[in-house]
Amino acid sequence: MKSPLEILQQYFGYDNxxxxxxxxxxxxxxxxxxxxxMPTGGGKSLCYQVPALVLDGTAIVISxxxxxxxxxxxxxxxxxxxxxxxxxxxxSFEQNETLSQLKNGHLKLLYVAPEKLSAENGSFLKLLNxxxxxxxxxxxxxxxxxWGHDFRPDYLFLNDLKxxxxxxxxxxxxxxxxxxxxxDIIKQLNLQQPLVLISSFDRAxxxxxxxxxxxxxxxxxQYLNEHPxxxxxxxxxxRKGTEEMSNNLRENGINSAFYHAGISSLERAKVQEDFLKDxxxxxxxxxxxxxxxxxxxxxxxxxxxxxxNIESYYQETGRAGRDGLPSEAILFYSNAxxxxxxxxxxxxxxxxxxxxxxxxxxxMSDFAEMQKCRRQYLMEYFGEKHDGNCNSCxxxxxxxxSWDATVDAQKLLSAIYRLKERYGKNLIxxxxxxxxxxxxxxxxxxxxTYGIGNTQDKNYWQxxxxxxxxxxxxxxxxxxxxxxxxxxxxxxxxxxxxKVIFKKVREQAKAVTxxxxxxxxxxxxxxxxxxxxxxLRTLRREIAERENVPPYVIFSDATLLELSSYLPNSKEExxxxxxxxxxxxxxxxxxxxxxxINYCIVHQLSSKIIEKKPKKKREPKKTNxxxxxxxxxxxxxxxxxxTFEEIAxxxxxxxxxxxxxxxxxxxxxxxxxxxxxxxxxxxxxIEIAKTQTIPSLKAIKDxxxxxxxxxxxxxxxxxxxxxx
Ligand code: ADP
Ligand code: ZN
Numbered sequence: 001m002k003s004p005l006e007i008l009q010q011y012f013g014y015d016n017x018x019x020x021x022x023x024x025x026x027x028x029x030x031x032x033x034x035x036x037x038m039p040t041g042g043g044k045s046l047c048y049q050v051p052a053l054v055l056d057g058t059a060i061v062i063s064x065x066x067x068x069x070x071x072x073x074x075x076x077x078x079x080x081x082x083x084x085x086x087x088x089x090x091x092s093f094e095q096n097e098t099l100s101q102l103k104n105g106h107l108k109l110l111y112v113a114p115e116k117l118s119a120e121n122g123s124f125l126k127l128l129n130x131x132x133x134x135x136x137x138x139x140x141x142x143x144x145x146x147w148g149h150d151f152r153p154d155y156l157f158l159n160d161l162k163x164x165x166x167x168x169x170x171x172x173x174x175x176x177x178x179x180x181x182x183x184d185i186i187k188q189l190n191l192q193q194p195l196v197l198i199s200s201f202d203r204a205x206x207x208x209x210x211x212x213x214x215x216x217x218x219x220x221x222q223y224l225n226e227h228p229x230x231x232x233x234x235x236x237x238x239r240k241g242t243e244e245m246s247n248n249l250r251e252n253g254i255n256s257a258f259y260h261a262g263i264s265s266l267e268r269a270k271v272q273e274d275f276l277k278d279x280x281x282x283x284x285x286x287x288x289x290x291x292x293x294x295x296x297x298x299x300x301x302x303x304x305x306x307x308x309n310i311e312s313y314y315q316e317t318g319r320a321g322r323d324g325l326p327s328e329a330i331l332f333y334s335n336a337x338x339x340x341x342x343x344x345x346x347x348x349x350x351x352x353x354x355x356x357x358x359x360x361x362x363x364m365s366d367f368a369e370m371q372k373c374r375r376q377y378l379m380e381y382f383g384e385k386h387d388g389n390c391n392s393c394x395x396x397x398x399x400x401x402s403w404d405a406t407v408d409a410q411k412l413l414s415a416i417y418r419l420k421e422r423y424g425k426n427l428i429x430x431x432x433x434x435x436x437x438x439x440x441x442x443x444x445x446x447x448x449t450y451g452i453g454n455t456q457d458k459n460y461w462q463x464x465x466x467x468x469x470x471x472x473x474x475x476x477x478x479x480x481x482x483x484x485x486x487x488x489x490x491x492x493x494x495x496x497x498x499k500v501i502f503k504k505v506r507e508q509a510k511a512v513t514x515x516x517x518x519x520x521x522x523x524x525x526x527x528x529x530x531x532x533x534x535x536l537r538t539l540r541r542e543i544a545e546r547e548n549v550p551p552y553v554i555f556s557d558a559t560l561l562e563l564s565s566y567l568p569n570s571k572e573e574x575x576x577x578x579x580x581x582x583x584x585x586x587x588x589x590x591x592x593x594x595x596x597i598n599y600c601i602v603h604q605l606s607s608k609i610i611e612k613k614p615k616k617k618r619e620p621k622k623t624n625x626x627x628x629x630x631x632x633x634x635x636x637x638x639x640x641x642x643t644f645e646e647i648a649x650x651x652x653x654x655x656x657x658x659x660x661x662x663x664x665x666x667x668x669x670x671x672x673x674x675x676x677x678x679x680x681x682x683x684x685x686i687e688i689a690k691t692q693t694i695p696s697l698k699a700i701k702d703x704x705x706x707x708x709x710x711x712x713x714x715x716x717x718x719x720x721x722x723x724x
Contacts, residue, residue, distance in 0.1 A: 004029070007053045008046070011079050013559075013581030018043050020197045024171065025050050028135055033194040034171040035141075035186060039201045040315065041296075041322035044173045045072065048137035051171075052109050053081065057132035058102060061111045063139040064152060067272075069111045071294050074549040080583030082106060087113035102131055114143070114154035122157055125164060133168050136161060138189060141172035145184040155188075162190035176315070179699065200660075201314075201382045205321045206329050208374040208393040209511040210367075213334035216304055217245070221252050223300075223330070223511060224282065229534065231275075232300035234284045235307070235316055237337075245304060246284040256282035259289040276550040278541055290316060295550065296323040297557040300511075302330045306337035308345070309360035310367060310381050323556040330511045333368040358478065370470050371395065371503050385710045387654045397509030402501055406493070408456070408464055409473065409500040413490050415449045416474075421485050428484060429453075429461045467502050526565055526608060532599045533564040539595055543588070554588070555579055562612075563592065567600055569607045576609050634661035635670070659711045667718035677712045684708075685716035 004025045008014050017025070020036070021043055027034045028051040038044050052059035063069050069085045076083040084107055086098045101107050116124050138144070144155040161170060172185055172194075186194055211219065220234065236242045239260040246258035257271040257280045274280040276295050283289060287307075301320045307313040313331070321327030338361065345357035367377050373388035373395050380386060390396050415432050416423075423431075430437050431444060434451025444450060453461060465484070468474040473493060475485040492498035537551075537560060544551040559579030566577065571589045574580045580589075600606060637647045648655045665671040673679065688703050700713050 001054060004050050004054060007050050010582045011053065011081060012046065013577070013579045013584060015578060017046070020199045021046055021050075023195070024197050025054075027195045028169050028171050029054050031167070031169045033169055033191040035182070035191060035194045035196045036171065036173045036199075037182065037197065038173070038175060038199040039203060040175045040318040041203065041324075042175070042199055044139070044175070047173060048135060048171050049076065049081075049109065051169075052134055052137075055134035057134035058105065058107045059109045059135045059137060060128065060133055061109055061137040061139060062114060062117070062155075062158065063111050064114050064143055064155075065140070066113055068294050069113065071550065071553060073109075073111055074547075075553045076109060078547070078549065078553055078584070078587075079581060080587070081108055083109040083111070085111035085113075086116055088115050088119065099127070105132060114152055114157075117157035118154045122160075125157065125161070128165075133165065136165070136168060136170045138170065138172045139174075141174045141185045141189070142176055142181050144172075144188045145181045147178075147181040147184050158189055162192065175318075176311075200379075200384060202375065202379055202384070202386070203318060203321065204392075205324055206317060206327050206392075207511075208317070208378070209328060209330045209509070210333050210374065210394055211330060211511065213304075213332040213337065216332050217248055219332070220245075220302065220304070221249070221254065223302075224249075224254055227299065229530075229537075230299035231278065231281045231295075232283075232298050232302065233289070233316075233319060234282060234302045234304055235289075236284060236286060237305035237340075239286060241305065242284045242286055246282075249282060249284070254282055255280060256284055259283055259285040261286065261288040276552075277544065278537075278551050287312065287316070290319055294322070295319075296552040297325075298322070298327065299325075300328045300330065302332070304332055306331070306333060306341060306368070307364060308341060308357070309364050310378065311360075313364060313367070314378060314382075323552070323558045325558050325561070328511050331368060333365075335365075338365045355478070366470060369466055371467070385656055387656045389654055391652065394509045394511075398505055399507040400503040401506045403504040405464060405467070405500045405502050406497075408453070409468060409493055411449070411452050412461065412464060412468070413474070413486060413494050415453070416484050416486060416490075417494065418447050418449045419444065422483060424481055424483055425462065425465050429458055429465075432461060433458070468500070471502070473500060526611060528561060529564040529567070529599065529603075529605075532567075532596065533560060535595055535599070536560045536563055536592065539592065543591060555584075563596060566609045566612050567596055567605060567607045568609050569593070569597055569600065573607055573609045576612055631661045631664055634658055635665055638662060638665075638671070660714070663711075663714045663718045666715050667722050669722045673715055673719035677715050681708060681712055682716040682719060685713050686720050689713075689717055689720070 002010075004022065005016070008017060020038065024034050024036050024047040028048065034047075036044060036047050048059060048061060061072075063072070066087050066089060069087065073083045073085050084098050084101060086095055090098075098110070102110055112124070138155075138158060143152040144158055145151060170189055170191055172189055172191065174181075174185070182196075185191075186196075224230075234245060236245055239262045242258040242260050246256045249256040257274065259268060259271055271280060271283070272289070275283045278297075298320045301317045303313070303316070307316065317329035320329055341361050342358065345354060345361055347354045347357070363381065367374065367381075370377060373386070373390050374393035375390035375396075376386040376388040388396070412428070412432065415428055419428065419431065427439055431440060431450060432453030433456075434454045440450075465474065468490075469476055472487070473489045475487045475490075477483045477485060486494075489498070493500055537557075540551045540554050540560065544554050547554070556579055559577060562577045562579070566573075568574045568577060570593070571585050574585050574589050574593070575582075634647055634651065637650060642650070644655050644658050647653075647658045651658065662671060662676070666673050666676065673682065685700065685704065685708065688700050701708060701710060704713070
């Protein structure tokens, strides 16, 4: 039996597993149930594809997206793995063909659409009784839960899976599940003492930018001209918006198309296909576009209009950079969008729902307006801790100076106080600036605060109000026309002279390529030979065309970039390139090598493969977590006596990341827990952890209250595991 790592290297051409992949794989191989929560692009597929190749029999993969299914099967076949799919869009002849392959045991993986489960009263599942099944993988597992955002009745047929196949392991995978949904999935699928693996939602290779929504078209065109090789998605709110934007881009010579629910399904399928095949560079779309878009080389996702909530924003931006290469998310923000969306959020007769939507909208606008690391905001939104300083968002990359706003804040707050907290911001600003508007009554004019803010313009006061609101110095009622209200903090400023210090941007970071970030791919500080890169892309497109699959199924951009940087000259050297497994070397090696060698001759270059970090040792290890190189570096630095802060600084990572690395060494017994925390705290943490079916750090922390950090909880759990 081959080890998972050997399979990974031979079939998929990757060096090592990402965090949690190896845990999931080991668990499935030992025939136990598994629940995997990973963000989009995290690498869920390998969690069942690798066990499918290790175990005897056929893996049955239930996946709701037909387009994706075909892609996945193509990608497996290109890697030399026998896989197929079955859905009701196929003729019964094709379906029977596939079923007979299944019965003959010729398939390592079979992808099944959910509607096949319910068809003919579940006859498909009955048929599986005569087949040797290695495992069941339930992709997009939130579809089985009413709590999820995409419930599918067909998935309910999976309820009986465990009863019918008690010995076959089930692995459930999803990118979107809050705690209730998570528990429900486990219950609905009847998973038996599943190993629950929850990966960080941080997408380190995506940079987040928020820019004011001004001259959007010019900004986008400039960006596209500065990134001529990049392909991506621009989301707009309305159908008309997508058409206008796309037409404008075309007039400016940019290859783009629009996509929304109002165009025929035939046309939609065509533009989507063209985008996947790199024939369309920029897709301008409403949110209708995206489900099932598995294109790995989406380099940017822009939002020309504000998304309704953080969930949508994160899901949409998450379509960037699935190949692990640096990518960008750019949001064009204006307060006018917030007002527009507020109107949409009000649902007549359903106050509860409206309140929820308004609250989510507010969190979206807070994200855009807050002076805070964008990544930190997102991570905290999803219940993860993050120390900020991600160094790859516009906030972290901007240059600030501090600004003492105490006096102006006092003027503003006293105006609100004098006017008895009965007005919204426009009137307050008019009042402060001594406006002659009819809305200002004679009584108001008689107050001493009237006109005391006339040296500053309207924008200034609007911005100050926004900052005060966001930073909790001021509150606002939750109505369509909201009224400004004082709170405890306001009183401290007004009556106790509390200082109000804000940061002011000295130089705003824009969406241009800046700092390096850690990714799986080690594109080095050497020339990437852009000309060769683009030749390789053309070659890839030709091959893809011939095989009738999307180009990224052949190789990802990341692989091509390694080729153009390291210039491998032989099949042995290709073996060092990420994404070139044994099968692909045989199949495509001869096709790519001549182009590279020719380029080397013309430009008098030679192979730089020795500059690539050598492939990791091939023997499988028990605990894969602490073998990964980045962890090892942190560990060495820690053992050498550096503090967390020092390590974070040296490695240019957050303290949080450093701590997460170290926790793995506690679990592996290489660091004693008492070096890192007060041992008397461990017991109370474990007591609470034990009461939870699915341990979530956040839930444990909520129960423990103040006095326990996430880090301590994390260590306690790791320590507890290491003791068992
Ligand atoms: P998900 O289903 O979680 O959205 P995928 O399984 O499609 O993500 O994986 C996203 C991308 O990451 C794919 O291009 C995949 O080949 C790549 N990938 C997954 N695991 C690894 C790994 N261990 N090393 C390198 N690349 C990987
Ligand atoms: Zn940041």
